[in-house]
Amino acid sequence: QVQLVESGGGLVQAGGSLRLSCVASGSIFTINVMGWYRQASGKQRELVAAITSGSSTNYADSVKGRFTISRDNAKNTVYLQMNSLKPEDTAVYYCNADLVSGGSLYYEENNYWGQGTQVTVSS
Numbered sequence: 401q402v403q404l405v406e407s408g409g410g411l412v413q414a415g416g417s418l419r420l421s422c423v424a425s426g427s428i429f430t431i432n433v434m435g436w437y438r439q440a441s442g443k444q445r446e447l448v449a450a451i452t453s454g455s456s457t458n459y460a461d462s463v464k465g466r467f468t469i470s471r472d473n474a475k476n477t478v479y480l481q482m483n484s485l486k487p488e489d490t491a492v493y494y495c496n497a498d499l500v501s502g503g504s505l506y507y508e509e510n511n512y513w514g515q516g517t518q519v520t521v522s523s
Contacts, residue, residue, distance in 0.1 A: 401426050402424065402425070402426035402427070402499065402501050402510070403424070403426055404422055404423070404424050404496075404497055404512050404513065404514035404515075405422065405423050405425070405514060405515070406420060406421065406493065406494070406495045406515065406516065406517040407420070407421050407422075407517065408420040408421050408517065409517030409518045409519045410518075410519070411520045411521075412519075412522070413521070413522050414485060414487055414522065414523050416521070417482060417483045417484075418482045418519060419479060419480070419481050419482070420436065420479065420480040420482070420493055420495075420517060420519075421477060422434070422436075422477065422478045422495030422514055423475070423476060423477045424477070424497050424512070425476065426501055427501050427502060427503060428476060428499055428500070428501050429499075429500040429502065429507055430453065430499065430500050431476060431497055431498070431500075432453055432498045432499060432500070433450055433451070433452050433453070433497070434450070434478035434495070434496070434497045434498075435447060435449060435450030435451065435469070435497075436448040436449050436469065436493055436494070436495060437493070437494045438489075438492065438493045438494065438519075439492050439494070439516075440488075440491040440492075441491075445494065446460065447460055448460050448463055448467065449467055449468075450469065450496075451469045451470065451471050453473065455471070457469055462488075463482075466483050466484045467480060467481065467482050467483070468481040478495065478497075480493070482519070485519075485521045486521060487521045487522065487523045488521075489521050490519060490521050491519060492516040492517065492518055492519075493516065493518075493519050494513055494514055494515075494516045495513070496511065496512070496513055496514070497511070498510075498511050498512075499512065
């Protein structure tokens with residue numbers, strides 16, 4: 401069974417920094433894309449940043465220049481370094497992974513979500 405577990409959320413003042421981590425565990429063969437999404441209260445979930453297995457990245461316009469996504473393939477871990485945080489960055493941040501898992505007789509590709517971690521930026 402595959403699990404994504406996030407950590408690193410919390411309360412920070414505007415202008416501060418936080419680093420989120422997400423570890424994928426289970427019978428994983430390969431992880432294609434890992435990403436971070438966020439959902440603010442009363443709003444739809446939106447993509448924040450994503451990174452491929454080859455380290456190509458994609459960012460939402462609202463976080464470009466402030467957030468950096470990275471991954472450690474050996475540890476099945478993705479990070480989100482968030483600098484110059486703003487109150488509008490307040491949201492629940494979710495880890496997402498598109499990966500291939502399975503056993504000795506089969507494999508399958510699925511998309512997985514973490515449970516989410518709260519990030520609150522005070523003004």
